[in-house]
Amino acid sequence: MPAISLPIRTDRLVLRRFDGGDLDAFHAYHSLPETARYLPGPAKTYTQSMERVGRYANFSFEKEGDWVALAIEAAGEPGLQGEVVLKWLPGRGQGEVGWTLAPGARGKGYGTEAAQAVLRLGFEELGMHRIEARLDELNGASAALCSRLGMRLEARHIDKWHYKGQWATELIYSILADEWRIGSRG
Template sequence: MPDIELPIVTDRLILRRFEAEDLERFHGYQSLPETARFLFRSELTKTRAMEVLGRYANFEFKQEGDWVCLAIERKDQPGLMGEIVLKWLEGTGQGELGWILHPEARGQGIATEAAQAVMELAFGTLSFHRLDAKLDALNAGSAGICKRLGMRLEATLVDNWHYKGQWATENIYAILDTEWRARSGQATSGQTAAGGESPTSGI
């Protein structure tokens, strides 16, 4: 598995490791009920935010079950704007995407641009075969991001999740490396990866 070279730079964004200086803004949006609405867990306390940030800052991505969570920052506006996750699922070349944004970053295409960069990493560098995103069916914002990324609605599992005291329907969006390469105009390589906390994607 190739190493992940950071930072990843796009037209507007810098995707990088989390740093201790991110704590205040990280806790700022992770403590909001609206952030946790479509996550299995509740909003984070300051102590819990410190623990999670430490794990994010010290990730390893070497085997199935590992995941990377990158901080999203705008080039023209220093400061944490959210996070983008890639998890290496069990099974050859399978991965899962997830994202959470600071309220200030929503509605600007930031999650889509960050996810496009991570798809490039997954398919182009890590040679994954398939990526998916698992959403609560009520999460219309993230569903829109999946569609803009070229992901198709692959399955709807009615009342598949039970969290926060109620049943929820799970929508699974997915894209294959061949579909991604066709959209991005790249030749198909035919390669697969050696081996994939984002129960739902949030915005």
């Protein structure tokens, strides 16, 4: 796959590599139970946040299993608003997209705009064939975001995950490169 050229700019956002200056803002929203609700594991400690920001800052995207996590910033307003992730899944041209936003960034369309940019990266620059999103069925905001991206609901796996003391149903949304090309022209 070709190298990823950063930063990625959209109309309102800058998607860039994480750096050490993002730690406090990252921890501020990842330490909240409301943020951790639909993520594996509990709210993050400061040490866990430090480890995660370090991994995000030092990503490589060279082979299946690699992933890139990009910091989301509002253009002209430095400061971490969240992150968007693209994983390179096993299988020819397969990917997975995900996102997490700080509370103050939610409801502004930043998640949709950042995810659109990552889909464009996956399909147009990296040549992926299919990109999916996996989420907890109770996460209505992310399901709505998938729909705005033109992704279709492909699967509903009942009681697939056991986390946070209960079973959760997993939804899998996806979009193919051909569908992306058709939808991105409209």
